[in-house]
Amino acid sequence: MICVMLSQRLTCRVGRAVSGSAEIIRDLVEGGGSILVIGPPGVGKTTLIREIARILADDQKKRVVIVDTSNEIGGDGDVPHSGIGRARRMQVPNVHLQHNVMIEAVENHMPQTIIIDEIGNRTGSISCQYNRTKGVQLVATAHGITIESIIKNPSLQTLVGGIESVTLGDEEARKRKVQKTILERKGPPSFTCAVEMISKTECRVHHRLDATVDAILAGKSPLFEVRHLDAEVCRKDLEVNNLARSAQPTEEDHAVEAKATIGTTEETKVESDSEEEYYYPKSKKVSSSVSVSKKSYPLYVYTYKIQEADLLQVAAVMGLEEKIDATDDIGCADAILASSYEMKQNPWIRGVAKFHQLPVFVYKSTTMAQMVKAVRMILGMDSFSSVQKQSNRTSSDIEIEDDEPIRKPSLEEIDALEEVRLAIEYIVIPGGEPVELLPRRSEIVARQLELVKSYQLAVKNSGTDSNPRLQILPQKLNKKTSKTSSSFVKYVSPKSSVAGGGGATSVVRLPFLPE
Template identity: 40%
Template sequence: MTHPSSSSTPLPSEQIVTDDLDLLLDALPPHISGPLRDAERRTDLLEVVMDLGRLPEARYPGREIILSREEVTEADLQWVIARIGDFGDDNRAGIERTLHRISCIRNRRGKVIGLTCRVGRAVYGTIRVIEDLVLSGKNILLLGRPGVGKTTMLREVARVLADDANKRVIIVDTSNEIGGDGDVPHPAIGGSRRMQVATPSMQHAVMIEAVENHMPEVIVIDEIGTELEAQAARTIAERGVQLVGTAHGTSLENLMLNPTLADLIGGIQSVTLGDEEARRRGTQKSILERKAPPTFDIVVEIESWRRVSIHKNVAETVDAILRGYRAKPETRQLGPGGRIEIVDDADREGGEFGMGALGAGGARGGRPPTWEIGHRRNGGHIREYREPREPRAYEPAEPAGPEPEDEEEGTPFVTAAPRAASRITRLFPFGIPRGRLEQAARSVGANIELVDDPADADAVITLRNYYRNKPPALREAEDRNLPLYVVKSSGVYQLEQALLQLRGDRGSAGRGPRRDPMVDIFRETEEAIAKVLEEGRPVELPPANSYVRRVQHQLANRYNLESRSSGKEPMRRVKILPLGTGTPFER
């Protein structure tokens, strides 16, 4: 549907532009609008700037041109003001039945001394690259730099949902940018209904009013920018109404650093861990965590109408970034003929954000790791999955074991006998900085190739913190009987010693690889637990120190079994009891 006085220009991928440019030019003084009536100067025009006492300018992407050699006068400004709508509290006005926006600059006395006349265009077909997400019913947040087309895409979202998906759509139109100026909205919003906002400070109240009074299926809101608006957006989402909006910011990481809008992606809070929990996680005592479920399920970072980056699971992406892992979005672009192409952008850092930027909680041993591991909860269990181009998040497993008591401090140990040196060439580093590992390999002359998946590896190297927790990737490596080299820290010397063992050398003390003593303790405890569950009778474990006993109690508790300690040191031991036959565990 096209406004009668609009000019339409077909674009690739079946995009049609309606700009009603003649109506904007008619509102400008003749000596300013004249040069813009040429066809060449109409194309890609962004805005016309008129400042008192200066030459008028027309702005295009990457360039400006002077429209007249006569300076702008008060009469020129009044000419425009008389032909447009009234300015609101946000100093914005429009031209009725168009999408153009005129913003004014006032002096200290409130007098208008400058105008920015921005061209508003309805571009049909701009959301083709994300149309499947829009029709999925999920809440979507659009991000992008000013002028990239957020409002234009939002307008097209409203039209598609109202006309193509036949949904009840309400637009909360704060500055009449989505539906245009005047009481009758622009045809570009299709069958959507539009609620105008009397003053920008009341946008949040109109958002709630729209839900309470008009029973919408979809709410469309532009420029969520205050804490009250973020809270209103959460309220709308919790009521089961699909929410599509835009916010200030160019990326999801920017939004996380914005305290006002962070609630849109779940909010971030600082948590202080106890000494034991901090050691188990391998983090500082003060860490950052997501506070609540995100308001928006999907975040779309707009690079242009034809290219976007998509975070399809905002909760997982935020968790991954806070833990210091990569959260690479899915990048899409429109190819020839309107075909949607998935771009594997290897140069993009994705979300390799790290706690250094957010302020707390990064993993020990250098910069955050950059592997991608996903998890999905299924029936209460964590099951590893691998899907292309999805953001990944890593969550450690629960049990924690004590640190092995090495015969020599700082010597790495291995949990399986190494294969022949000629066969071990591909190494999967779990939690080890790759740059540091490559440096150690060059130092000792180890011929290795770093891989991103344990399924492709001949051996695995990891930190003791991760090995104790047994995350899915390390359990997979053990299931494959891969040699697992465990180091206490990611220092170059530690890595060199591990690589020497991998190569088959002996190290300075002449000793071979040693086995982690906690491996047998874990296995012994789990076998005892299995016996209690199967036979329903208590099982007593061998004597152990207090740290080992605490781990044994934790393992029993994971299986909803009771346990208690008895005897005196050094013969104190743990007895695992069937459910309901004992008292809470005693160390």
Template identity: 40%
Template structure:
């Protein structure tokens, strides 16, 4: 399917509001005016035009206060968000003020109504499901939002109401820009009142579709959920570039269902092959479909937000569609398994608890006696010997075990049934609690390895021993290497302590936890991990007793 993209920008009205010499410079430019994004005028600096792929000065004269005032007199009134416009256009003029409130800088963004941009997601719009658009500034979120509102109102004859906070969707002035078609527009007096206007639109005007730009606060996220629960289709944009970003944003994560820590029973944790505390989606998403916008001609689509969020929380790559539009306007759709962009930020979605360390009787020497150095990602494993091992993780994190296998590049796969395994990996607590079941595995000749704790380091060490990996570093290891190994153990113990504390705070068991005194390097790691789980942290006390406290 193809569709022509027509551009309406009313750029002549913007140029009329600029000083004459700046207007003349833009008109004389050899660059394509359709690529002009914004004009910047800062007091005491050269005026500048920013195009899609280039920036260019417009004069050798510095901008004066009189020239800034000249523009202000020819545009609309600035609101509380320091944005103004030109009536019946989509242009946006944003102000920079000094401490006295005087405007000393202007950013004049060119607004465009581009007819045809909705082609790339038209089939999704037709479903009637709620759609959330994400993307960096300048990728065309608002342009696509405006065109979606027009298509729904004119072609599908739906009752569409636009909640317009900064008049970016329907333009400045009381009469909306024709780019929104038959859709109606409700202006928001102050940005802080956007959530109230969203609810008012539903209660007073019986819309079938609500269009919202820049959902950015918790109140707006709550209002969006209220609207969705009333059966109204939502089409909106939010602050954030990707689904991963949105999930770890405590203010807006409710738009995709929210995230909560859940404590599993022993049997359920064993069945899943995870620890007892995991992160799960809290509620149905407010938006059914999420679209990450790279540009007008390239988007990534998650047509089932609930399934995508659940996959990420399990540490899996969520299925997605990569859509692109070629020069002829033809849309190409490709199903992809997208890599997790922010996997560390969600800690692979599993909060491990500390375990002890020894190995089952039939498996030889204990894994804690293996002192080989940790293998770096991408290192060759040409010394791995033997056939492919089928590993059943009994209470051991599958995601971490997969990472360890990938790092060492050993011939191993993870199986979901113990009867298919050639070896079992478990933790000390599980070995004690399920001794009979594990003993049966040993009686059938399946060795059981009991790890000291549920960390990638321990898994890599055990795998290296299973596959008889002989690393060159082992032969060179001396007293210095032993010191480094002990240092790794200290870091590992500190992070396990932190993960246990995160468990307690997120589950509500404790309001705050103070950790043991650590070095500045380890404290920095602990602060970073706490931040990834949206918890607060601070360092307390003086060295050598300085320690980290974490709390909600």
């Protein structure tokens, strides 16, 4: 089968109808789900869907319509090639009219399955979403190495549901143990499963495309199944791989994990200049948000061995495209963004950063979650409290606290803090009446006192030293009152409330507010 495309140049391609090439995913084809085939050029995607069209049309007796964008499935002759079986072919006169032919196929030909070759633009992706709502089985191909590359492609995001930036509340972010601004899937994907073509005889199968996309956006490793096709006996050898794409960690992976990374829920660091640390200049002021000290926008980031489109896409989804931009001139950059592996292999980056006095932000892998974290760190949007540690060398290492809570509160603490919240929001503020809380342990009373102060309300101790309890007053706590209260009683932290040794304990003295 020869395909000839006439434009400014003459292109001839010879297609091969290989019988049995779709046996590796025959169960997915017969299952009735929509399948997205992903792979680089020349890996056998078109040959695979040509055989899928024949199986569905001849073996399954379905009404199959092929949207042959470049005439590579059925050829460009008046009579389609016999390799597609009884499937009906619809030729596309122009690549830009692919979406019109897809919609026409659903409206006029009543297909049960539509085979689409080479979806490469946004209109084709939207048409797939439209056809999915009509209850038609879709089998399509798209250029990309993995599903993550499809997510990063703005034109093909709709195939996997699209992505959007979501801001969570404090309680929801604490429950999920993630940062407040995350990337989530915008809607259901157009396909139920996806196949990543590694070679003509090997592929990775994602049975649930929606779960895979959610895992990638959350910075986790998706579950997939590796399949091998034995060409001699034409059978499938299934290997269930419940681990990530790197199932066996190498020595380099362990070396990278030992370094500080920018993770979704792992601790984040800005490295300094040493053998295992990256440079952060002393001349610049280190703020609590670890951001680049620049008043004017946009901030220019020099990305080393990173596609600038990935950074700009994340910034666009977050609505920050006017505040951050990428540059290939390190002299004009305000910060450097690189992976920990590249920093290890190329130590000269630290010297260049030191010469230009630029902060270096290091991440572990190019996941969407870590890119969001990096953008927020560079712009100083995350309220981290950095601790500068002095090492034996002259360099400084600035650590940023994790988004996860340091200590998981007990049920008693949660109940006590919820009691304070309900009392303030339902009685003290609306009704203007004082509320006396239940007696608690001194450590929990201290936590209650901090929560009451966050509402800017006055409070007094209505209990005894051995049995403290708070009374919330409907009075606003101003700065003068808070300064005066600190002069009466010295506040003791919960860590020092228990005296070491023996059974003797010292009770925390709570501050009394003046009348």
